[in-house]
Amino acid sequence: MYAYPMINWRTWDNTLIWTIEIKLNHILEHINTHQSALEKEVSTIRPGHTCSLIIPKLEDLVKSKWYAGFNVHFLITFEDDVNWLLRVRQPYGPSPPQEISDIVMTRLPFDYFIYEFVEGKPLKINKDPYKPIELPPNELRKFVEGYAKIQIQLSNIPLEHAPIGSLFTSPNDEISAKDVRVGPMIGTLTFMQPCPPYFFGLFKTNKERYLAHIDATLQYISKGALYKGNLMDDYLWHLELRELVNGCKELDKQTDKVYVKHADERGDHLMIDEEGNIISILDWEWAYVTTKEEAFSTPKIFNQDYKWMRLGNNSLREAERILIECYEHHGRSDLADCVRRCKLYTRLEGIGSYDPLCVKKGFREVFGDDIPEDFHPPENDVDWRIYMMKRYENLEELKKVMEDYGWSIERAENEKEKWRIRQVEIETERKKWMTEEEEKMKKRFEEMKKAYYEGRREMLSLELRAWK
Structure with missing residues (x-):
């Protein structure tokens, strides 16, 4: 070891x-x-x-x-x-x-x-990526209620007939509301390009926006600009996302109103007073305007935990259930529906950040009935890799990536066989360990039983001598 x-x-x-x-x-x-x-x-x-x-x-x-x-x-x-x-x-x-x-x-x-x-101090939430929000029940409810009030205020200031993108101000000395316009989306990580005009947009629909992000990510992967340890799977996963996004009716809807989304909601962007009341909000650098469904879907801090990442579980978490209650209490069932039905947007935050340990079915599930009828990928990654290579084998871009990085279906088949052999070895080792542990437990039990009876005999002997 x-x-x-x-x-x-x-x-x-x-x-x-x-x-x-x-x-x-x-x-x-x-x-x-x-x-x-x-x-x-x-x-x-x-x-x-x-x-x-x-x-x-x-x-x-x-x-x-x-x-x-x-x-x-x-x-x-x-x-x-x-x-x-x-x-x-x-x-x-x-x-x-x-x-x-x-x-x-x-x-x-x-x-x-x-x-x-601004006055106050940042709200500190001990958020482990593998655990839900760790706050006492009363503090959790207070945090969620404060967050709900902020979201309700943002819902009351939509922009009419505007596209999806980031907010810009005109270069005037005196800036008024009329000088604010929607421009290209100021993105992070792979949602930008290394040459002018650098940023993407404007977008009429979220389908256009997410396809632009996925296509940019595929370009980065193909050039080896991202983490190379899972390059092939990273590329195939984004091809899968591209197909799912392209066929998604929800994302293809046009809207006559857009709403502000903060886009950096980690908890410490909220400033609180001594009583824990939210009094201001920081870090608006990445904010943009988008559809109502996306703007009021819950951020990852509400639902990202072990089940979300490793089991693909998209069910509502406790903080989300409280948020729904708050919206309903304030007569905003429309915002409550955004929490219930819009996990799609939280999942799509993963574009550009492939994690092989995140279960892929969690990403597929949120597309509902829009998944193609002939799309039936295997559950384990080694079979999934082969399935995706065959599904997209006519794409010239995929052919080039596979050629550039030494991949082929034959290599994928070999990797699958190595994985299968390794799984057999792991299972054999597990059974061996279980057998050894069982033998140790039996031996320990016999030793304890022997010690008990020897101690009992000694005690009876002492009691007998004392009685005599």
């Missing part, structure tokens, strides 16, 4: 803190150097007021926790007690290409932007 090396967690923590401090110190040096330029820029945004950029010492910044995995925050104060925040991106990897740097609206050697300061 392989022995894993022991980890000195104290050393690990110290190393992690040391690494964070190096990054934070680097940012502090930049901010100190350009403090006056930053204050001047902020003052031009709010004419007639003077501001001060508060730059803490390194140890105070570390204690404040005004930083996370990507950004560091600095307080900006005005003479009339109005507060803003400077948000600075932590340095990661190489600099962006020159053509991107040319259009970034900053004259300083780091990425930043300025936004309004």
